[in-house]
Amino acid sequence: MVEKGKLVKVSYDGYVEGKLFDTTNEELAKKEGIYNPAVVYGPVAIFAGEGQILPGLDEVILEMDVGEEREVVLPPEKAFGKRDPSKIKLVPISEFKKRGIQPIKGLTVYIDNIPGKIVSVNSGRVLVDFNHELAGKEVKYRIKIEEVVENKEDIVKEIVKMYVPRLTDVNVTIENETVKIELPEFAPFIPNIERFKMAIANEILKRLEDVDKVAFIETFERKKENMEKTE
Template identity: 60%
Template structure:
């Protein structure tokens, strides 16, 4: 696989023979790990550009479209070894600031670092900032579904990388020579950091499509008044 190509992949991830992640919605429901906040189906990634854990990233570079592999990944090639220095004591006042009562097992976000409360004794809260799968050997089933090559498809998949829940039906894309226009649905106007999202999309499209100009149209639709 050529580095930087947009490819769609599907996968299943197992730890200790238990499924913990999948792109297959039905399998997720069957195994009791379905998350209604997840978008299921093949995911698009940029090959070889560290969007995945090292073992998957490396395997994709060796695979072709339609190929499937079963991979045994050591912790080093997955989410890394456990780092004892990432288990830290956090003062209770940090939790009180956010009106949170820490209990063991609770996920927390402190200074933009995700961790899990290990213990809570008095004013000393022990938080583990290691990834929950750090130190674990994993198994994956991986398939390359397709390489995204058509310009309109590239523009759509790039937009979905930055706005995961946007769909083809909600987004109109026009490519006129070196100009790309994305006609956005109304709900994107309320996204956090929307200007940064637009900048990210623009930079990717300028690089991938050699576009000279990327434009965005924000739509606001008049709501019909309810009649009694």
């Protein structure tokens, strides 16, 4: 069975009321009409048993072996939670005007970084439901443990992808208790990259006990076409 705290890569398909709503399989997402070009598909890495996935899935992963596949049905309390009436709130329409948002029924909005769906708009007040859209629903998952990541360099690469999915192919070296991560040239243009670098470094130091330092290396090369123009 998978040991708690181990880094595992899992694939999964999630269904609610017989319909696919989440998957790591790009082809299946396209087939079922839920493909999102902003999503990086493929097995995802998580630290088993540490709350990085739905509670019910976190529990079952600790009962599984590498290569094993299971189908599990999760009640609301082990999935997206029960519906909480206190999370349905009246928000003054002025709050939306401040943000330049025209409140429309069914629109998903963010208030204080919390997503909610507009239920109704009436008399200058907007009723917003901040419950997860699948709160109160039973969900079914097919989940498979693809591998346990043991190699330290690979662990670092997966941690980088956890925080910045676009960084799928960074070069990592570990020597003299220091992790060196070579970032691509476009990295400085990723929103909040400095905050992500801090989070990545903290996660690496937490997970790799024999590492004392994390260094990010940014290299900018002269483009070949520019060199040709100067010749």
